[in-house]
Amino acid sequence: MKQSRVWLALRYGVASALALLFILPFYVIIRNAVSSNQNLTAARWTWLPDRLSGENLSSLLSNDSVGIGRAMLNSAIMASMQTVGT
Numbered sequence: 001m002k003q004s005r006v007w008l009a010l011r012y013g014v015a016s017a018l019a020l021l022f023i024l025p026f027y028v029i030i031r032n033a034v035s036s037n038q039n040l041t042a043a044r045w046t047w048l049p050d051r052l053s054g055e056n057l058s059s060l061l062s063n064d065s066v067g068i069g070r071a072m073l074n075s076a077i078m079a080s081m082q083t084v085g086t
Contacts, residue, residue, distance in 0.1 A: 033057050 032040060033056050035049035040056075060068055 033060075 031047075031049060034052050034054070035056070036051060036053040037055065039046070039050050060066060
């Protein structure tokens with residue numbers, strides 16, 4: 001009985017560590033999207049941005065050479081077509 005509890009706790013610990021490792025890149029992407037340019041290029045990396053800024057997102061969405069708007073539209077169309085097809 002006691003060994004099964006230890007094994008269960010170990011499995012939950014490993015699963016939690018793997019979940020955090022999986023979420024970390026998404027957190028960094030979101031953090032970089034709302035950080036100021038000074039915070040991104042600072043010599044010391046911080047976990048939280050010093051101030052929230054939408055500069056990076058607006059420059060990404062307004063830059064025609066990146067084509068993020070068209071890519072998002074294509075993804076939305078494909079997702080809706082797959083939903084309708086099922």
